[in-house]
Amino acid sequence: xxxxxxxxxxxxxxxxxxxxxxxxxxxxxxxxxxxxxxxxxxxxxxxxxxxxxxxxxxxxxxxxxxxxxxxxxxxxxxxxxxxxxxxxxxxxxxxxxxxxxxxxxxxxxxxxxxxxxxxxxxxxxxxxxxxxxxxxxxxxxxxxxxxxxxxxxxxxxxxxxxxxxxxxxxxxxxxxxxxxxxxxxxxxxxxxxxxxxxxxxxxxxxxxxxxxxxxxxxxxxxxxxxxxxxxxxx
Amino acid sequence: xxxxxxxxxxxxxxxxxxxxxxxxxxxxxxxxxxxxxxxxxxxxxxxxxxxxxxxxxxxxxxxxxxxxxxxxxxxxxxxxxxxxxxxxxxxxxxxxxxxxxxxxxxxxxxxxxxxxxxxxxxxxxxxxxxxxxxxxxxxxxxxxxxxxxxxxxxxxxxxxxxxxxxxxxxxxxxxxxxxxxxxx
Numbered sequence: 001x002x003x004x005x006x007x008x009x010x011x012x013x014x015x016x017x018x019x020x021x022x023x024x025x026x027x028x029x030x031x032x033x034x035x036x037x038x039x040x041x042x043x044x045x046x047x048x049x050x051x052x053x054x055x056x057x058x059x060x061x062x063x064x065x066x067x068x069x070x071x072x073x074x075x076x077x078x079x080x081x082x083x084x085x086x087x088x089x090x091x092x093x094x095x096x097x098x099x100x101x102x103x104x105x106x107x108x109x110x111x112x113x114x115x116x117x118x119x120x121x122x123x124x125x126x127x128x129x130x131x132x133x134x135x136x137x138x139x140x141x142x143x144x145x146x147x148x149x150x151x152x153x154x155x156x157x158x159x160x161x162x163x164x165x166x167x168x169x170x171x172x173x174x175x176x177x178x179x180x181x182x183x184x185x186x187x188x189x190x191x192x193x194x195x196x197x198x199x200x201x202x203x204x205x206x207x208x209x210x211x212x213x214x215x216x217x218x219x220x221x222x223x224x225x226x227x228x229x230x231x232x233x234x
Numbered sequence: 235x236x237x238x239x240x241x242x243x244x245x246x247x248x249x250x251x252x253x254x255x256x257x258x259x260x261x262x263x264x265x266x267x268x269x270x271x272x273x274x275x276x277x278x279x280x281x282x283x284x285x286x287x288x289x290x291x292x293x294x295x296x297x298x299x300x301x302x303x304x305x306x307x308x309x310x311x312x313x314x315x316x317x318x319x320x321x322x323x324x325x326x327x328x329x330x331x332x333x334x335x336x337x338x339x340x341x342x343x344x345x346x347x348x349x350x351x352x353x354x355x356x357x358x359x360x361x362x363x364x365x366x367x368x369x370x371x372x373x374x375x376x377x378x379x380x381x382x383x384x385x386x387x388x389x390x391x392x393x394x395x396x397x398x399x400x401x402x403x404x405x406x407x408x409x410x411x412x413x414x415x416x417x418x
Contacts, residue, residue, distance in 0.1 A: 017379055017403070052360060052380070056380070069289050
């Protein structure tokens with residue numbers, strides 16, 4: 001319908017200008033999330049108007065702000081860390097009813113035999129989540145036995161693809177490849193390279209969609225589908 | 235920094251930020267903070283609010299970096315859009331109307347229709363097209379863009395009904411687009 005299209009175009013322009021009221025803006029953002037054409041339209045408007053910033057002189061913010069910002073990054077939700085691009089539909093089809101906490105407990109027990117459980121130090125766990133915060137994989141690193149176990153909660157790579165595991169953060173300049181994961185993967189924890197308490201706590205695990213056998217380049221080539229931060233279990 | 239020539243540097247840093255690289259994020263901050271803070275300061279006159287908006291903007295840059303699509307907009311434009319949204323939100327919340335109006339009349343952006351050869355081609359073209367709009371339309375667009383005026387604030391300032399402001403804005407933007415696209 002032509003009039004609705006015109007309305008969309010006008011909204012995209014006013015969205016970029018900033019004059020939509022709060023309710024209209026929220027509604028427009030929701031529409032944009034569903035409609036890539038509309039998102040492109042709004043982005044094109046932002047680009048058109050951005051030339052006006054030639055008129056805006058720079059202003060130096062106070063020096064302490066960066067430290068404040070960096071502190072706040074830790075509080076940003078865990079799925080903020082590395083969701084490069086999420087392939088939502090892939091995961092939506094899987095319906096895993098295991099709660100994240102139950103999953104962590106399950107694997108924590110699997111990694112460490114019951115008679116060893118009095119000694120809790122050196123156990124790190126992660127829940128790798130995809131779109132909609134559903135748990136897809138759980139991982140546990142046992143520092144003492146030097147082993148990381150990654151277990152699927154039902155997710156599996158689609159035909160003609162593999163899932164590949166990566167470690168990020170803790171000073172790594174680029175995602176570090178940890179190999180292809182299927183239902184269960186056991187990775188010697190030395191492969192993580194950094195196994196100090198702080199390094200493990202700063203590590204995020206991610207799973208990307210790759211060609212069969214894993215990324216040919218040593219860096220993720222497909223979308224990152226699941227991510228989770230390692231947390232000390234004790 | 236000159237964001238035209240360094241667009242690919244910023245896009246690269248944004249990509250590394252998306253994968254959780256704090257060093258890249260800090261570098262991105264250093265290269266863009268003065269520009270973003272300049273943008274925010276025009277919308278938010280109060281220093282404490284402007285600083286809050288800047289912090290909020292960069293937290294959003296961090297957590298939304300994976301959404302950035304270099305095919306749609308330059309990294310700088312994408313970040314400026316985030317900063318403007320944050321500043322406008324805070325301004326609406328804090329209801330800074332009075333302060334913004336006090337400086338609006340003196341704002342150079344409304345008068346400065348002359349451009350020089352040193353300005354970018356995009357900017358000169360945009361200024362030329364803005365000059366083709368009616369005076370009210372041009373000033374409304376500039377006040378909304380630079381200082382985050384809402385339709386209601388524009389209505390008050392120009393003594394026009396809000397519905398009229400909406401009509402003028404939409405007509406002006408449509409004319410602007412037609413002018414810009416025609417000049418490519």
